[in-house]
Amino acid sequence: MAKPVKYVFVTGGVLSGLGKGITAASIGNILKARGLKVNIQKLDPYLNVDAGTLNPSEHGECFVTRDGAETDLDLGHYERFLNIELTSSSSVMSGRVLRNLIDDERRGKFLGKTVQLVPHFTEAIIDTVKEAAKGFDVHIVEIGGTVGDYESPAFYEAIRELGSEVGPQNCLYVQVVYMPYLSTSKEIKTKPAQNAVRSLRSMGIIPDVLAARSEMPTNGHTKEKLSSFCGVDKEGIAILPNARTVYEVPLTLEEQGIGRYIMEKLNLKNKKPQLNDWKKMVDTIVADRKPKYKIGVVAKYLDNQDTYMSVFEALRAASWRFNADVEIIWVDAEKLAKTQSYVSVLDDLDGIVVPGGFGIRGVEGKVIAARYALKNNIPYLGLCLGMQVAVIAAARNAGLSEATSEELDPTAKDLVIYTMADQKGKENTGGTMRLGNYDCKLTKGSKSAKLYKKQLIVERHRHRYEANNQYIDQYTDWGIEATGKSPDGRLVEIIEATDHRFFVASQFHPEFTSRPNVPHPLFLGFIESLSTKK
Numbered sequence: 001m002a003k004p005v006k007y008v009f010v011t012g013g014v015l016s017g018l019g020k021g022i023t024a025a026s027i028g029n030i031l032k033a034r035g036l037k038v039n040i041q042k043l044d045p046y047l048n049v050d051a052g053t054l055n056p057s058e059h060g061e062c063f064v065t066r067d068g069a070e071t072d073l074d075l076g077h078y079e080r081f082l083n084i085e086l087t088s089s090s091s092v093m094s095g096r097v098l099r100n101l102i103d104d105e106r107r108g109k110f111l112g113k114t115v116q117l118v119p120h121f122t123e124a125i126i127d128t129v130k131e132a133a134k135g136f137d138v139h140i141v142e143i144g145g146t147v148g149d150y151e152s153p154a155f156y157e158a159i160r161e162l163g164s165e166v167g168p169q170n171c172l173y174v175q176v177v178y179m180p181y182l183s184t185s186k187e188i189k190t191k192p193a194q195n196a197v198r199s200l201r202s203m204g205i206i207p208d209v210l211a212a213r214s215e216m217p218t219n220g221h222t223k224e225k226l227s228s229f230c231g232v233d234k235e236g237i238a239i240l241p242n243a244r245t246v247y248e249v250p251l252t253l254e255e256q257g258i259g260r261y262i263m264e265k266l267n268l269k270n271k272k273p274q275l276n277d278w279k280k281m282v283d284t285i286v287a288d289r290k291p292k293y294k295i296g297v298v299a300k301y302l303d304n305q306d307t308y309m310s311v312f313e314a315l316r317a318a319s320w321r322f323n324a325d326v327e328i329i330w331v332d333a334e335k336l337a338k339t340q341s342y343v344s345v346l347d348d349l350d351g352i353v354v355p356g357g358f359g360i361r362g363v364e365g366k367v368i369a370a371r372y373a374l375k376n377n378i379p380y381l382g383l384c385l386g387m388q389v390a391v392i393a394a395a396r397n398a399g400l401s402e403a404t405s406e407e408l409d410p411t412a413k414d415l416v417i418y419t420m421a422d423q424k425g426k427e428n429t430g431g432t433m434r435l436g437n438y439d440c441k442l443t444k445g446s447k448s449a450k451l452y453k454k455q456l457i458v459e460r461h462r463h464r465y466e467a468n469n470q471y472i473d474q475y476t477d478w479g480i481e482a483t484g485k486s487p488d489g490r491l492v493e494i495i496e497a498t499d500h501r502f503f504v505a506s507q508f509h510p511e512f513t514s515r516p517n518v519p520h521p522l523f524l525g526f527i528e529s530l531s532t533k534k
């Protein structure tokens, strides 16, 4: 008989933004380090169908999987902590499950019965979880939001039912809670955590593991207190103070014996986890690294670090490889276009990154940054929209002053970036982009081919517009070259400036496949170029 899959359900209490995704990913990390085959999935109770239409400044980055799902940024953490590639089955939002359920109802699948949240919606959730778990030793399932949210009871009921179906030796519940610190009495308070556990219990779920976040060091009694008031074994409690880096969390869990505890609870033979390389990586990350490069990220969403999560992580990961450090400097794209004097912020930068983006706002400022980088021999890395503005910049620098993108001005004379043929008529609607993995062929001898050390690559995409082939013959005059193309030669995937320290831009998103311990070649090339002479 096939070995049963072991389920680990991760829920949250007290508040959101506690690092529940990081905790789930870290549990995955320490289980994978024991040689287990681990999958991980996020269930989001929001009524959205996917994350494609969510505002990145509110919700953070939209992470794209290799099969083209537009997902929650937690999937990025999962991929980075587990060094795996996930698929759409790892991101489940209520909207998608409900839509399928309603379609089934319309098709008459329920034979005249009333369709209910319990059992029909819960069964549909359970089915998606079981399906994703197939073929793995352990399947981790994180429920988005916190216990008590209006949208979520059916999700808790689903994991409760699944838990009782597979039995306690095959499933485990982890709750991530928060312990506030009161500065007046200099105390860490556990009451909100107790209440959150009580809410979870009221849904019939008793947590086996408690991951308690705190911003202050706790004393020796905190675990005891949590244990006796929350009814969780002391050995199943991990205190997670603010980490020096998120990548430290697996080690903190391991130090507190959580790996061993989970293995025992799940009736698995414990093994020593292989965490040496990860430890070394964390040592590098927390060490004082030099030089510190100033990297300007030209963007319109300046208020939320999460919006460009994978880009930042990829920049940092590449810097660790050179034992260097990066300081991210936000450059306000709109201000660049509006305020002439503000352009001087670019003078002070070691390198410029233009990340992906949609819509008109801020694009002219991004073109200004790309033109500046091109003219002044400043290393430039363009990601998706960052490639499109790089092409516009090169064209304008060469005198084609009206060069632009169809997204910006469909009536302009020189649309060097235009709508992809197969996207015509579908502009501005959700879910109609070129999404996910596509092959790309690199030009032999190009900077990109040297960095990748191969000529055929596969990268993740999320775009509607592309470089207009009618202008490709002019690229040489503009000082750039299309060094990466789709295998049929139709789509430009990478452009490079021919005579430049580093001016490389891709139509795809290399940041999604960068890992803290396996940095992406384009990011490595970019960071390496920062030390070269002007």
Ligand code: GLN
Residues within 6 Å of the ligand: 355, 356, 357, 358, 359, 383, 384, 385, 386, 407, 462, 463, 464, 465, 466
């Ligand atoms: N808005 C551009 C397009 O749709 C770029 C997209 C992106 O940067 N992800 O092609």
